[in-house]
Amino acid sequence: MALIYAKKKGVPFWIYEDKMHFEDEYQRNLHLSYIVREAVQNDKIVPYFQAIMDNKTKKITKYECLARLIDANEKVLSPLLFIPIAKNIKIYNDVTKAIVNKCFSAFEENDFEFSINLSIEDIMSSEIFNFILEKLKNSKAASRVTFELLESEAIQDFKKVDRFISEVVRYGAKIAIDDFGSGYSNFSYITKIETDYIKIDGSLIENIDVDEASEIVVDTIVQFAKKLGIKTIAEYVHSSVVMDKVCELGIDYSQGFYIDEPSLKL
DSSP states (O other): OOOHHHHHHHHOOOOGGGGOOOHHHHHHHHHHHHHHHHHHHTOOEEEEEEEEEEEETEEEEEEEEEEEEEESSSEEOHHHHHHHHHHHHTOHHHHHHHHHHHHHHTTTTTEEEEEEEOOHHHHHHHHHHHHHHHHHHHHHGGEEEEEEEESOOOOOHHHHHHHHHHHTTTTTOOOEEEEESTTOOOOOHHHHHHSSEEOOOOHTTTTTTHHHHHHHHHHHHHHHHHHTOOHHHOOOOSSHHHHHHHHHHOOEEEEETTTOOOBBBB
């Protein structure tokens, strides 16, 4: 257990001590593994929908689809809990397929645009790549979907990412960079990937009305995006004051609890 912990931390060694409670974490992960397997088998991986508002028209034009797990007690689990477990027990592809299927079904018969989050593992997986292409070929909603790629995940193989993007855009799909401005963010990332939207990270938007540094960073991102013809979306818009500041800076769309909370129904 100490060896695995050391590898995760990237350190040469770690000394095992009882007070670290490694066993508790193992027990918790085993329990979660059972819950995730059961949820996949019983079709309990579902999308929650959060509205995205056009800042000019003040109308809801898009929804982001957020993965959730409903356990046997009808408790809703966050993807932060169950996605790492799904990856560890090698059923992550099943989770992705379930979400993609249900998202397309939800938007098949309406006119809203919608976005689905994809990890680098999804894009690198030939199984998921082919599954998504097949879905795009056979869906009326293909031209209204946006695939959100996490900016905070390291991309080792830009050729595979480029191939994925070039294939999905043929069907009218769009690309968004999610959580831009978090982690090791750099603007060269945007120049390497042809993207339609930049979603500005909530950590920058949250206190934009009182934090001058955040405002400067966001303004820089917005001006950069405008010059490249990329639309911007503010995440974590949680108050009217933040909403006013977002509009003042010329951000195209807003998303957050001030506008709409994630829910099981549209």
